[in-house]
Amino acid sequence: MPMNTTVDTRAGRITEIVCEHLEVEPGEIGESDLFVADHGADSLMLIGVLAALEKEFKIGIDQAELARMTSLAGVHSVVAESAGW
């Protein structure tokens, strides 16, 4: 699979997981939207996001990283670092 396709697939899957837990449609959320302020998320929803990402990508994410997982961009960054992409 070409690199860009892989990256797009991963990014798409991350967005899907986030949207599933925040109960929003993928089209309703922007890369820099703030989960809490813009989409009514609470920290407990984000625990679910974190656990689902761990399972999906077989990685470990410390709960301290939730402080950075405030937007899709932040989540992409945390997941990429944890997975060594």
Place this chain on the structure above:
Amino acid sequence: MGGDPCGMSGRFTEWDERQSGWGGAIYRGRTLPGPGDLVLMSNDYLALGSHPRLVEAQVRALRQQGSGLMMSGAFTGDADTHRLVEDQLAEFLRAPATVLCQSGWAANVGLIQAVASAGSPVYVDATAHASLWSGIQAAQALARPFPHNDMEYLERLIGQYGPGLIAFDVLYSVTGDLCPLAELVALAERTGCQLVADESHTLGVLGPQGAGLAVALGLADRVAFRTASLAKTFSGRAGLVACSRRMAGYLPFHSLGAIFSSTLLPHDLAGLGAVLELIRGADDRRERLAHNAGRLREGLTALGYNVAPSESQIIPLQPGTEERICRFQRMLDAQGVFGAPFIPPSVGRNRCVQRLSVHSELTGEELTRVLDACAAVRDEAGLHDWKSTRRLAAA
């Protein structure tokens, strides 16, 4: 009046704007149920709140003792009715001892505040009752949340941070699903943790004589702390902690809520004693409750409502947003079916729920009326477009 040092003016404005966004009243200003309407908001699952024996016991206590002594529970003596009711509840729960508290909130906050050390980990289900979270804050312990009922994640978390308390609801008050109690017990024993199991919505409902899930599963002696609000099936204003005798001798003098808040009143205690006897002998009501809950869950599912993961008398209808729940509630109210709205902070902003609480004395005809009402409003409420409905379709 002074200034506004807390910044309330901005918060009042925010609250006003939020309520405007609902498009109507969710709480105050909501149309009241009329005669003949079906009220499915109450946690009085065995419908004992107006039972003549409960009422009579409370009235008798009021006539004989008035409000009793206005004092901290720390001052209650060994011969006080308080101790007698605690002993009766301990026997009922197959526990070495119980400690009565002013509420379920006071039980959870007071217990965790008194037991957890500052900086120690407390593992808490992400959807556990707010009182458990407040207890963790009061203890200045470290909340280590795990996704709802996710045992695998919890075990990894304990591996990372070490033994501590594990706090959870036995039956979740919004979603109506049970915790995996046997797995939690095994995990706690394997990892050196202790359990804080909130049985508020299972006491009176599950287990022999209504003694709860821990007793039903034969796990009562393996759960360090069972807590409960007695404002559900017990129809009172109180809470309890079931624990070891040693702990029961410690808590009333270390739980700040127990020390710095006045104790239960004589008619509270009289009511609890009377309702306990009613609950023990209410197998017929428990059977009717299970039947009614099953019929309503099945009927709603057949109508296209996603009531998952409920497996109990607590049935969530899940419109999603505050605006949607307001509209849906108004439609159901107009049909004479009054549920309980759950909006933030009880749930996430897009996970608002209209909860229907079933009780044992609903008749078959009344259940049919509930289902007819839900059928009548589903199209106008946009049921097909709710996230919860789409989740069901995708499953």
